[in-house]
Amino acid sequence: MRYEKHRKRKKRKSTSIVLILLVLFGATGGYAYYQYKQGVNQSLEKINNDENNVNEEVYTFEGKKDQYGATNILLLGSDAREGEKASRADTIMIAHYNEDKGTYKLTSIMRDIYVNIPGYGKHKINSAFMRGGPELMRKTIKENFDIDLQYFAIVDFQGFVQLIDEAFPQGVEINVEKKMSAYIDVPLEPGLQRLNGEQMLSFVRFRHDAIGDFGRVQRQQQALQAISEQLSGIQTIPKLPKLVGVVTPYINTNMDTGDILFMAKDFFAKDRGDIQTFRIPIENGYKDAKIKGEGSVLDLDLEMNREAFHQFLTQ
Template sequence: MRSDKHQVKKKGRWTKILLIFLLLLGVGIGYSYFQYKQGVNQSLKQLQTNPSKVNYSFNGQKDQYGDTNILLLGSDARGKETSRSDTIMIAHFNQKKGTFKLTSIMRDCYVEIPGHGKHKINAAFAYGGPDLLRQTIKQNFDLDSQYYAIVDFRGFEQLIDEAFPNGVEIDVEKEMKRNIGVTLEPGRQRLNGKQLLGYVRFRHDAMSDFGRVERQQKTVRAIKDQLSGFKTIAKLPKLIGVVTPYVNTNMKTSDILFMGKDFLSDKSGKVDTLRIPIDNSFTEPRVPGEGLVLDINVEKNKQALHQFITK
């Protein structure tokens, strides 16, 4: 008799615990959705309208190592089909390790584009959207991407201002002002969204695109280091909402939230970066109809890429 009463009490206790857990889970989901929608509405007020987005087909898969690769693109015409991709990056996510790596592919790499012959790699986006660019990377470097995200530069500004009310701390190497809409003085300082965007887009110096790619990677590392922590993870749904109207992607919001949580956790460590082409693997000839290009040693760069993501 006492045993039966004990079992009933134990069962009742676990039922209460389960109900409390489900209640807390429901509150958490509801709060996250509220924060997400608040972020979306905040950006839509800035835009004053819900921007139309081109619907792209994208047939990528996880790579041969089981990693998730996200093709990150910044378009110089902000989503129009005829534009060339201004920035080409691949974010590598290893779910088992919870680690992230970042590869930047310079837009002037002279490679074979399936069905179009040899061109600068950023022309692939103009010819066939993100999927043709994915195919081009796979054909030349033997690496597939499961997702793509085309980022409107205004979304970058909004995200930075929301996540960093006091700005992102960056050491600006030199004075920068030509064609970036702001003037940046040299020295360590905090940059708001507009200033940071100018910093990562600047290329009018002797380093040209090489310097720009280096600054982009440096900025990603700074954002990761300065965002990491529990408080930021709590703000993640709103941050995703803020940037959503500015991003064309085939990723579900739940996927972004899951990967974003891992990216911001202290366990993910620092973000390792790679630039293609690597040093001593290219020449810079002038090609009729293309101008100056980066004529790369494809095999050498392919090996470097695979060593980078598997080490």
């Protein structure tokens, strides 16, 4: 008899624990959704638009995981002017995420490299996006560098600005190595300082100096590493739904919100160390050239760059 009473009490206790957990998970999920929608609405107010008119263009994308079991995300920075479609890819990057290894890597592809674009012949790689959207860019990268891309994300630069301002109310600490003023909206003075969203955009876009686009790519990688380091940690996870919501109206992607939150949570929850970075072309893996109809290009030693790229991915 006592045994039966004990078993019933134990069963009631287990049921209560399950119910409490379900309530907690439900409340957490509800709060996360509320934060996400709050972020979306905050950005929609800034762009004076509604959710049905943002990111209307639908792209096909036939990507998959790469041969090493990693997830690769094609990141394209869009610089569309008012009244234009997002027709130009000003920035080309690949984010690499290997769930089994718990590693995160970043590759920058310089927009002036001269490669074969399937169906169009040899051109600067950034023209692949203008000719056929992210799918043609995916095919171009696959043909030249033998790597598959599973997802794409086209980010309007104003989304970058809003994300920085939301995540870093005091700004991102970064060293500005020189005075920057030419062809950027917000001039920068040299020195270690905290930059807001508009200032960070100037930092990652400036390229009118002696090293041109090479310096810009280096600063982009420097900025992303600084952002990830200063945003990392378990305390960031509760902020993720709103941050994803803030950037959503500015992004066109084949990833759903669950994919983004899962990878972001994994990124911030793990002691991942530094993000490894890579650049195409590699040092001594190209030569400057002028091509009629294209202007100045970076003419690759394709085999050397492809081999170095795969070494980076597998190390």
